[in-house]
Amino acid sequence: MADISLTTRPDTHVQAARGEQIAPASEPCWDLIELLFFAYRDFVGDPDEVLVKLGFGRAHHRVLHFVNRNPGMKVADLLDVLKITKQSLGRVLKQLIDDGYVVQREGDHDRRQRLLYVTPAGESLAMQLAGLQTARISRVLGELGPAGRETVRRFLVGMIDADDRERVLRMIARADRARPRRRDGAP
Amino acid sequence: MADISLTTRPDTHVQAARGEQIAPASEPCWDLIELLFFAYRDFVGDPDEVLVKLGFGRAHHRVLHFVNRNPGMKVADLLDVLKITKQSLGRVLKQLIDDGYVVQREGDHDRRQRLLYVTPAGESLAMQLAGLQTARISRVLGELGPAGRETVRRFLVGMIDADDRERVLRMIARADRARPRRRDGAP
DNA sequence: GAAATATGTCAATACTGCTGACATAATGGC
DNA sequence: GCCATTATGTCAGCAGTATTGACATATTTC
Known part of the structure; x- marks a missing residue:
C-alpha cells in the first residue's frame, strides 16, 4: 500500500510523455519546492510556540484540531485521518484527556466506540491555534x-x-x- | 524573538476562547488549514518512500536538497537554513557522507571551513526526489x-x-x- | 457460543530534534 | 608568538513522535 504512489506515479518524464505540460525533461520547480518547505514550517510554527508551553507537541495539535472540527468522531476515524497507528494516537490522546482538553463518550448504538469531543478548554485552545494560522493565511490572501x-x-x-x-x-x-x-x- | 508573532498578532480568538462571545472575529479558514496539512503531507510523502529504502529520513532529504542546490555551502550556512543544531545536523550529515552522497572539502581561504558538495550519486538522488515533487506540482499548475x-x-x-x-x-x-x-x- | 470489531496497553525500536560539555584546528588581532 | 575567537566535530543524555508486534477487554454480530 505504501508503494502504490511510487509504482503508479513514475518519474517526472512519464507526465511529459503523456503530453501534460512540462517542457523538455523539465527542470525541477526549485523555488516552489523550497517555498513550500519554508511556508509550511512557519505555518505550523505559530501553534508550536503555544503548544510547547502546555507540554504539547504537533501531534496533540492535530488530534485536538480534528476532534474540535468533527465532534463525536470515533477513534478509528481519527486514525484514518491522521494515518498513524493507534499506539501513537494513544499516547497523545491520553495526555489530552488527562489534561482536560478532550473527553470520550460511549457510542449510543455501539457501546464499544469511544466518541471524541473537545471540552470547553479544548475548544478554546483549538480556536486559539486555528486563529493564529488563520491570521497568517488571511493576511496573505488579503494581498492576493x-x-x-x-x-x-x-x-x-x-x-x-x-x-x-x-x-x-x-x-x-x-x-x-x-x-x-x-x-x-x-x- | 520566538514570541513576537504571539504578542504582536493580537488574540483574534483569544477573547472568544475566553468565552467572551464576539460575533464576527472571523471564522477560522478551516478548509485551507486542513488542505495545507494534507497537501504538505502528500508532497513530502513521495520522497519519503524513496528515502526509506535507502535508510534515510526526511532530515537527510533536506540536507541533500540544500547541498545540491548550493554547492560549496558551509556547514554554518546549512545550520542557518535548516535552523537546527549542529548536533542534529551532524548525525544525518555523517550518514550522507559515509554513504557517498555528500563530500566535504576544505575552504580555500579558510581551512577551518568544510564546504559541502554532492557527489554524482548525491546529485542523482537529489534530482530524483526533486523530480517527484516537481511532477506533483507541475500537474497541479498545469490545471491552474x-x-x-x-x-x-x-x-x-x-x-x-x-x-x-x-x-x-x-x-x-x-x-x-x-x-x-x-x-x-x-x- | 464463536468470530469479528473497537479500543487500549505493554515493550522495543527508529528518527529527529534538543541541551550541555568538550575537543580540535585554524584564523586574526596584538 | 600568544591568545581569543571562529568553524566544526563529538559524546552523552533527553524528549517527542512515529513504528511493529503481541496481547487484553468489551461489545456486537452471526
Whole structure:
C-alpha cells in the first residue's frame, strides 16, 4: 500500500510523455519546492510556540484540531485521518484527556466506540491555534485578492493524493455543514 | 524573538476562547488549514518512500536538497537554513557522507571551513526526489494555468515569516543564478 | 457460543530534534 | 608568538513522535 504512489506515479518524464505540460525533461520547480518547505514550517510554527508551553507537541495539535472540527468522531476515524497507528494516537490522546482538553463518550448504538469531543478548554485552545494560522493565511490572501483564494484552494486540493482527495473534501464539507457557526445558537 | 508573532498578532480568538462571545472575529479558514496539512503531507510523502529504502529520513532529504542546490555551502550556512543544531545536523550529515552522497572539502581561504558538495550519486538522488515533487506540482499548475503559478508563488512567499522572507528569496535567487541549467553543458 | 470489531496497553525500536560539555584546528588581532 | 575567537566535530543524555508486534477487554454480530 505504501508503494502504490511510487509504482503508479513514475518519474517526472512519464507526465511529459503523456503530453501534460512540462517542457523538455523539465527542470525541477526549485523555488516552489523550497517555498513550500519554508511556508509550511512557519505555518505550523505559530501553534508550536503555544503548544510547547502546555507540554504539547504537533501531534496533540492535530488530534485536538480534528476532534474540535468533527465532534463525536470515533477513534478509528481519527486514525484514518491522521494515518498513524493507534499506539501513537494513544499516547497523545491520553495526555489530552488527562489534561482536560478532550473527553470520550460511549457510542449510543455501539457501546464499544469511544466518541471524541473537545471540552470547553479544548475548544478554546483549538480556536486559539486555528486563529493564529488563520491570521497568517488571511493576511496573505488579503494581498492576493479574492480570486487568489480560489486559486490557492485549487492548488492545495490538487496537491493531495488523487485517491485521498475526495475523502478529504468530503470531510471538510461535512465538518462545515455540522458546525456552520460556533457560539450559542444550538440548532 | 520566538514570541513576537504571539504578542504582536493580537488574540483574534483569544477573547472568544475566553468565552467572551464576539460575533464576527472571523471564522477560522478551516478548509485551507486542513488542505495545507494534507497537501504538505502528500508532497513530502513521495520522497519519503524513496528515502526509506535507502535508510534515510526526511532530515537527510533536506540536507541533500540544500547541498545540491548550493554547492560549496558551509556547514554554518546549512545550520542557518535548516535552523537546527549542529548536533542534529551532524548525525544525518555523517550518514550522507559515509554513504557517498555528500563530500566535504576544505575552504580555500579558510581551512577551518568544510564546504559541502554532492557527489554524482548525491546529485542523482537529489534530482530524483526533486523530480517527484516537481511532477506533483507541475500537474497541479498545469490545471491552474500560467497565472496560477504566480499566485501560488506569492501565496507561499507571503506565508513565510516576514523577517525570514528576504533571506529565503535571496537564497533561491542565488541558487538559480549559480546553477542555471543542469545536464551536460558545463558553464 | 464463536468470530469479528473497537479500543487500549505493554515493550522495543527508529528518527529527529534538543541541551550541555568538550575537543580540535585554524584564523586574526596584538 | 600568544591568545581569543571562529568553524566544526563529538559524546552523552533527553524528549517527542512515529513504528511493529503481541496481547487484553468489551461489545456486537452471526
